[in-house]
């Protein structure tokens with residue numbers, strides 16, 4: 001996978017999907033429209049300030065709450081390069097991986113990064129490099145299956161291959 | 171093995187599974203709610219043509235029922251077309267109710283099954299001894315194609331709840347208390363089994379309340395060993411054969427917690443996090459309530475409406491407070507109507523709305539303005555959940571919600587079920 005790097009936006013613990021993507025926008029389906037409300041409940045300016053590749057850094061249980069995939073879609077289309085959190089809620093974690101959004105569990109991350117620090121994330125190594133402070137922070141490596149999905153750009157390309165094979169076999 | 175592991179093993183076609191293992195499980199039933207049009211787009215995008223089994227997939231129109239906007243009307247329209255194209259056997263349109271209520275009612279939930287839905291509160295079905303879990307749209311689209319999904323076999327936490335509740339204290343208070351003590355992330359990526367003397371004889375509706383909110387602790391799934399009430403409920407609704415799986419006596423839980431509810435008082439989760447729970451005695455007297463809401467997959471069943479009626483019958487709600495009541499399903503509405511509850515509520519000043527999710531997620535039928543306070547029988551109070559991010563949402567039992575409607579304050583509902591009740595009512599005309 002290509003290198004992920006950008007500046008850090010810091011969030012707290014238990015950032016739920018209503019803060020990542022408020023329920024009142026759930027009827028939107030266009031990714032660009034969805035992205036415009038990304039993290040609005042936690043930081044109303046986020047969608048305006050984020051640039052491609054930037055990294056969301058959060059505390060525990062990021063993405064808890066509803067199963068809405070809009071949360072992950074909003075982050076992907078807002079240009080977020082990766083989410084690095086102390087822990088993730090399960091459904092969000094699955095959704096992110098399925099959509100090809102890099103997610104890394106890194107128990108110490110919030111104590112080692114300040115708002116605006118420039119970070120580099122290496123998924124193979126499970127590492128975060130804080131270029132501003134010079135510190136290297138070890139996170140949890142992803143399983144092979146998950147790396148497979150991420151490096152295919154999400155589960156859709158993988159499944160497309162599968163359904164095409166099924167068709168061929170007919 | 172635990173009963174949950176046995177369910178997963180069976181679904182994966184294996185004799186044995188162990189914690190941490192990734193298994194591919196066959197899904198017995200899958201449900202898509204009306205927030206998830208994306209599932210259909212993704213289904214086609216990934217090359218899907220026909221769903222894997224037209225008897226095992228359904229759509230439920232609950233979050234936007236009936237459609238409040240043109241966009242949501244379009245979502246319903248496209249979904250109906252898909253349902254027809256795919257000739258799905260089961261369909262739940264705007265005249266049915268909240269998915270977690272209508273599926274058990276329709277007999278598509280049974281002990282030992284794997285149920286996957288595009289909704290986090292699918293943990294509710296642990297009440298029936300089912301493995302119920304929520305997924306996002308893309309995961310669901312892959313199920314619609316293949317009928318399978320990968321799971322990591324979860325660690326299992328045992329929460330033992332013993333004792334008997336005092337009058338005026340409800341299952342909702344029990345789960346709020348547990349949540350407050352254990353926190354919103356105690357079970358992230360894990361499963362929770364509820365056991366203990368309190369759970370053993372519990373009614374179906376109360377079991378559902380407790381399993382419903384397991385997800386607020388991060389749980390992937392919840393489980394209760396089916397009791398006779400559950401078995402009778404399921405048998406009355408389906409002819410399907412099922413067997414009850416038992417946990418082996420030597421099974422080791424990842425964590426164990428024990429609660430005693432004999433002395434429990436009504437509990438309230440205060441803004442803006444579900445696990446910020448305090449006892450009713452600790453609520454500041456001056457909190458003024460603008461809206462009280464009874465409904466949803468947590469607190470909208472007949473038992474919940476009955477509890478509210480017990481507080482409200484023959485009285486009038488506070489003139490400065492709105493009371494919105496939304497039965498969880500049409501079946502619930504019919505039953506509540508037959509029992510005279512709907513009339514009691516309307517006479518007390520309640521607004522009754524179409525069965526469905528209503529304002530639970532801030533879409534319609536009673537959303538909150540900035541600065542407003544709502545007391546709700548639902549399950550979430552994150553900022554913005556029920557409307558404005560500047561509104562404050564308190565979660566409580568239906569009885570506490572009814573007491574709030576009556577007085578305009580968050581107040582101990584037990585005042586109204588003892589003889590003391592009338593002294594409040596006279597002040598409120």
Ligand code: SF4
Nearest residue numbers: 268466467527530531
């Ligand atoms: S009632 Fe509320 S919690 Fe239940 S499914 Fe509907 S929106 Fe979700």
